[in-house]
Amino acid sequence: MLQQTQTSRVLGPWQSFLDAYPTPKDCADATLASVLQRWSGLGYHRRAKALHDAARMIRDEFNGDVPSDVVDLRRLPGVGDYTANAVASFAYGRPVAVLDTNVGRILARALENRSLRASEARDAAQALLPRRDSSAFNQAMLDLGAQFCRSSPRCDGCPVAGVCRWRLEGGLDPAPHSAAVSRPQSAFAGSDRQARGRVLAALRVGPQSTAQLLARLGDVGDDRTASVIASLMRDGLVGRTGRLIHLSRD
Numbered sequence: 271m272l273q274q275t276q277t278s279r280v281l282g283p284w285q286s287f288l289d290a291y292p293t294p295k296d297c298a299d300a301t302l303a304s305v306l307q308r309w310s311g312l313g314y315h316r317r318a319k320a321l322h323d324a325a326r327m328i329r330d331e332f333n334g335d336v337p338s339d340v341v342d343l344r345r346l347p348g349v350g351d352y353t354a355n356a357v358a359s360f361a362y363g364r365p366v367a368v369l370d371t372n373v374g375r376i377l378a379r380a381l382e383n384r385s386l387r388a389s390e391a392r393d394a395a396q397a398l399l400p401r402r403d404s405s406a407f408n409q410a411m412l413d414l415g416a417q418f419c420r421s422s423p424r425c426d427g428c429p430v431a432g433v434c435r436w437r438l439e440g441g442l443d444p445a446p447h448s449a450a451v452s453r454p455q456s457a458f459a460g461s462d463r464q465a466r467g468r469v470l471a472a473l474r475v476g477p478q479s480t481a482q483l484l485a486r487l488g489d490v491g492d493d494r495t496a497s498v499i500a501s502l503m504r505d506g507l508v509g510r511t512g513r514l515i516h517l518s519r520d
């Protein structure tokens with residue numbers, strides 16, 4: 271939920287999501303339409319479907335328990351290296367490095383003062399990990415990146431400024447093209463992401479005909495709206511029964 275969405279906007283929906291689905295099995299037993307209803311305002315609806323699919327795999331293959339092993343976690347739909355390692359570290363205390371965009375910036379700037387390839391960033395993060403309290407160390411790295419080593423860094427007051435190679439040696443900022451560091455996103459306004467959100471918002475109220483959806487998204491244009499509806503169908507987020515389009519009933 272926090273991906274590209276502010277924490278303050280996520281807090282309410284997160285709590286209500288947990289209240290509705292306190293365990294993976296509760297989420298797995300719900301319809302995708304119910305999960306999408308609760309995803310309102312959180313963007314990236316494919317994540318809601320991936321979460322729902324992952325909950326079903328956890329129910330069916332892992333006896334309802336979120337796996338602790340990184341290899342098992344990586345098999346879950348929508349789970350990549352970052353999420354697998356974060357769950358293994360924060361939930362189970364496994365000694366694996368958590369590498370996100372915040373940590374990627376720190377590695378490129380403070381540790382190496384150069385842009386890193388993906389394997390170099392992974393190896394550097396893992397090599398930094400202490401034998402004890404690796405979960406707390408991972409959390410500290412995320413906080414350091416979020417509070418100080420931002421895309422516009424706040425070096426004054428940074429607790430590792432005294433050993434940061436980029437600060438000591440200077441040069442161009444190595445972070446923007448380094449592995450794991452996210453690139454700036456294209457504008458949301460006017461994007462297909464926004465149009466997808468508008469179609470799903472309309473369908474949360476109830477099924478609609480194609481003509482009704484085209485009329486609602488008149489400013490988007492018929493061809494683009496039709497293409498957005500088709501993409502939502504391909505992603506399994508919406509379905510069609512007769513002439514009506516509706517949230518997926520899986």
Ligand code: SF4
Pocket residue numbers: 376379380418419420423424425426428429430431434435436437
């Ligand atoms: S001193 Fe600046 S560049 Fe170096 S780690 Fe701290 S915030 Fe990042």
